[in-house]
Amino acid sequence: xxxxxxxxxxxxxxxxxxxxxxxxxxxxxxxxxxxxxxxxxxxxxxxxxxxxxxxxxxxxxxxxxxxxxxxxxxxxxxxxxxxxxxxxxxxxxxxxxxxxxxxxxxxxxxxxxxxxxxxxxxxxxxxxxxxxxxxxxxxxxxxxxxxxxxxxxxxxxxxxxxxxxxxxxxxxxxxxxxxxxxxxxxxxxxxxxxxxxxxxxxxxxxxxxxxxxxxxxxxxxxxxxxxxxxxxxxxxxxxxxxxxxxxxxxxxxxxxxxxxxxxxxxxxxxxxxxxxxxxxxxxxxxxxxxxxxxxxxxxxxxxxxxxxxxxxxxxxxxxxxxxxxxxxxxxxxxxxxxxxxxxxxxxxxxxxxxxxxxxxxxxxxxxxxxxxxxxxxxxxxxxxxxxxxxxxxxxxxxxxxxxxxxxxxxxxxxxxxxxxxxxxxxxxxxxxxxxxxxxxxxxxxxxxxxxxxxxxxxxxxxxxxxxxxxxxxxxxxxxxxxxxxxxxxxxxxxxxxxxxxxxxxxxxxxxxxxxxxxxxxxxxxxxxxxxxxxxxxxxxxxxxxxxxxxxxxxxxxxxxxxxxxxxxxxxxxxxxxxxxxxxxxxxxxxxxxxxxxx
RNA sequence: GUGCUCGUAGCUCAGUUGGAUAGAGCAGCCGCCUUCUAAGCGGCCGGUCGUGGGUUCGACUCCCGCCGAGCACGCCA
Numbered sequence: 001x002x003x004x005x006x007x008x009x010x011x012x013x014x015x016x017x018x019x020x021x022x023x024x025x026x027x028x029x030x031x032x033x034x035x036x037x038x039x040x041x042x043x044x045x046x047x048x049x050x051x052x053x054x055x056x057x058x059x060x061x062x063x064x065x066x067x068x069x070x071x072x073x074x075x076x077x078x079x080x081x082x083x084x085x086x087x088x089x090x091x092x093x094x095x096x097x098x099x100x101x102x103x104x105x106x107x108x109x110x111x112x113x114x115x116x117x118x119x120x121x122x123x124x125x126x127x128x129x130x131x132x133x134x135x136x137x138x139x140x141x142x143x144x145x146x147x148x149x150x151x152x153x154x155x156x157x158x159x160x161x162x163x164x165x166x167x168x169x170x171x172x173x174x175x176x177x178x179x180x181x182x183x184x185x186x187x188x189x190x191x192x193x194x195x196x197x198x199x200x201x202x203x204x205x206x207x208x209x210x211x212x213x214x215x216x217x218x219x220x221x222x223x224x225x226x227x228x229x230x231x232x233x234x235x236x237x238x239x240x241x242x243x244x245x246x247x248x249x250x251x252x253x254x255x256x257x258x259x260x261x262x263x264x265x266x267x268x269x270x271x272x273x274x275x276x277x278x279x280x281x282x283x284x285x286x287x288x289x290x291x292x293x294x295x296x297x298x299x300x301x302x303x304x305x306x307x308x309x310x311x312x313x314x315x316x317x318x319x320x321x322x323x324x325x326x327x328x329x330x331x332x333x334x335x336x337x338x339x340x341x342x343x344x345x346x347x348x349x350x351x352x353x354x355x356x357x358x359x360x361x362x363x364x365x366x367x368x369x370x371x372x373x374x375x376x377x378x379x380x381x382x383x384x385x386x387x388x389x390x391x392x393x394x395x396x397x398x399x400x401x402x403x404x405x406x407x408x409x410x411x412x413x414x415x416x417x418x419x420x421x422x423x424x425x426x427x428x429x430x431x432x433x434x435x436x437x438x439x440x441x442x443x444x445x446x447x448x449x450x451x452x453x454x455x456x457x458x459x460x461x462x463x464x465x466x467x468x469x470x471x472x473x474x475x476x477x478x479x480x481x482x483x484x485x486x487x488x489x490x491x492x493x494x495x496x497x498x499x500x501x502x503x504x505x506x507x508x509x510x511x512x513x514x515x516x517x518x519x520x521x522x523x524x525x526x527x528x529x530x531x532x533x534x535x536x537x538x539x540x541x542x543x544x545x546x547x548x549x550x551x552x553x554x555x556x557x558x559x560x561x562x563x564x565x566x567x568x569x570x571x572x573x574x575x576x577x578x579x580x581x582x583x584x585x586x587x588x589x590x591x592x593x594x595x596x597x598x
Numbered sequence: 599g600u601g602c603u604c605g606u607a608g609c610u611c612a613g614u615u616g617g618a619u620a621g622a623g624c625a626g627c628c629g630c631c632u633u634c635u636a637a638g639c640g641g642c643c644g645g646u647c648g649u650g651g652g653u654u655c656g657a658c659u660c661c662c663g664c665c666g667a668g669c670a671c672g673c674c675a
Contacts, residue, residue, distance in 0.1 A: 032617095034614055035614065036618095037618080037621095039618095039619095040618075044617090044618090046616095046617060046618095049617075049655080049656085050616095052655095053654090053655075059655080083618075084617085084618050085617090085618085085655065085656080087617075087618070131675095133675080170675060173674080173675080174674085175674095273675090296672085297672070297673080298673085299672070299673055301672080301673090307601095308600075308601075309600065309601045309602085309670095309671075314600070314601090314671090315599065315600060316599075316600070316671065316672095317671095317672080318600090318601090318670090318671050318672075319672065319673095320672095321672055321673050323673090324672090324673045325672090325673060326673080328673090330673070330674075330675080331674080331675050332673095357602095357603080357669085358669060358670065359670090359675080360602070360603085360669090360670075361601085361602075361670055361671070362670095362675090364602095388603095390603095390668095391668090391669090397668095424637075425637095427637095428635095428637055429635090429637085444637090455611085455612095456610090456611065456612090457611085457612080459603080459604095460603095460604080460611085461604090461668075461669095463609095463610065463611090465610075467624090468609095468610065468623090468624070471623090471624080471637095473623070473624075473637080473638090474610090474622080474623035474624065475611085475612090475622075475623060476623090476637095478637060479623095479637075479638090481637090482635080482637050482638075483638095485635070485637090486634080486635055486638085489634065489635055490634050490635095491634095492634090493634050493635095494634070527614085531614070535614095535615095539611095539612085540612095540614080543612065543622090546622085546623090547622090550622090553638060553639065554639070554640090556634080556635095556638080556639080557630090557638070557639040557640080558639085558640095560633070560634065561634060562633085562634050576634095597635085598635085598637070
């Protein structure tokens, strides 16, 4: 017996077949199959209610007609019941659950199934995330974009998209004039000290130089003027200034990568704002020529009169400024050039921006402008989506800062997470060797930071709490990693191997309530995965994995795997193998590393 | 002022895009380790879903009013 990856989709199409047989008006009937609350079975279909209403029938009678017409392949798969006013409830038969377990037994089988059933398979998606500024260390404000962006990229790739990860770093702007000015001052004053500092902690030193330059420019107009001159030299290609600027970029990117390594992030491209310097001219020309942009107060702007808040008639007009009055580019200019580049050069079908939701207005105007621009120039617009996320708040409900009011460095935050995890590992697993405890602490600590961020709906503000995050209970990384470690432990103790062919063949039919509950939850992976793709919200996957780990833990407590009966042992080992597969696959989609012991 | 987002248990959050008796975790209380990892499991307690109307077989979900919060609004990104 083969098994569909998405039972919900299979039920949906069977219901449509039945509806045709029963003489339903197919234009009015949509089955609306979804995962049901456990007490109602595995799936429910609510579409009969809406259909009966439109056609003025008794819903229960319509449901009965439909059920009578169900094809044999569906009734072989699941028990069907009509409930309440006309809900259809489906409970998969144990054989159907077992068929799914048999069919999706390896990482490659799971991935192939997810991709083949996916609406985005074969599409090219650019995911634009992290995007820090060079010459500054990443701080807590950069956490969510990196973590959520990586999870979204992995979820899209698993669903069969060709994913291009692009780090759109902020490597251009007025700040570089000030840094270069301060750099040259330091060079003239004490060259040896400057080089020593740049050798030891290069990014920190450039960040310090920026502050020096910025403070000096604020205090002294002559410095401000000198900084501007350095900026002009940089922009006109002066060799010395360009070399300094390049070095800033290099040390920044290599410092960023140390943090990305902890999160498992590797970008395909790091095309920052500077990359689009020579590409904005074409944008200006085109959007003026096609009448999308206009001059206003010396700047090149776009109004969207059909939207009250972007209209020229608004009380406080808020145009999309594409070129500043002084002729310089801003982020609107480079963002437009970036869309064109991704459409042309990458042949992208979609471009996703994982950026703070406070920039929602900017992206709305950007997308509206791109839409009009592409339409007037006869191009096909790609899918553009702003995946906005909320602010990281402290437990006082205000944006998270250090006690002295500074931004918390991401490096420090991750170190503290690892240190806190280490204390727990020492307490709980003191018998493990030192090196392994250190490795566990890093995976649990970093994973907790990632998971705490991902587990909540990304668009809400996120209240950061050390205690809840590192906590071992509830919907946390540690709970999931613990379930994985226990699964590995079972295989170690029983000297078994996940997916072993003899064990799979010896498995007898599922019997106990906890076995069946675990099998049911495993089958729902398909629904969680596809919903995560459809909504681009990793928390739906987190929630599913948490529930799976919970059902597994209940199974673990109720049904012992290492029993004498070979058939029982084999079927429980198979359940464990599949649980391990789905948990590890899911955690990997979120960007977390897993453990064999903890 | 204009607009966007939000308000669910003491706390932190879900709620499958209008479905069934609104769900978890934490905190509190009660149980469970001579058996595969107790970083675990089982149970109890806890809600007029901010508020008042409306739409309909059905509303936490959609519409309107009010109260409260956060955010964004011309040349930073």
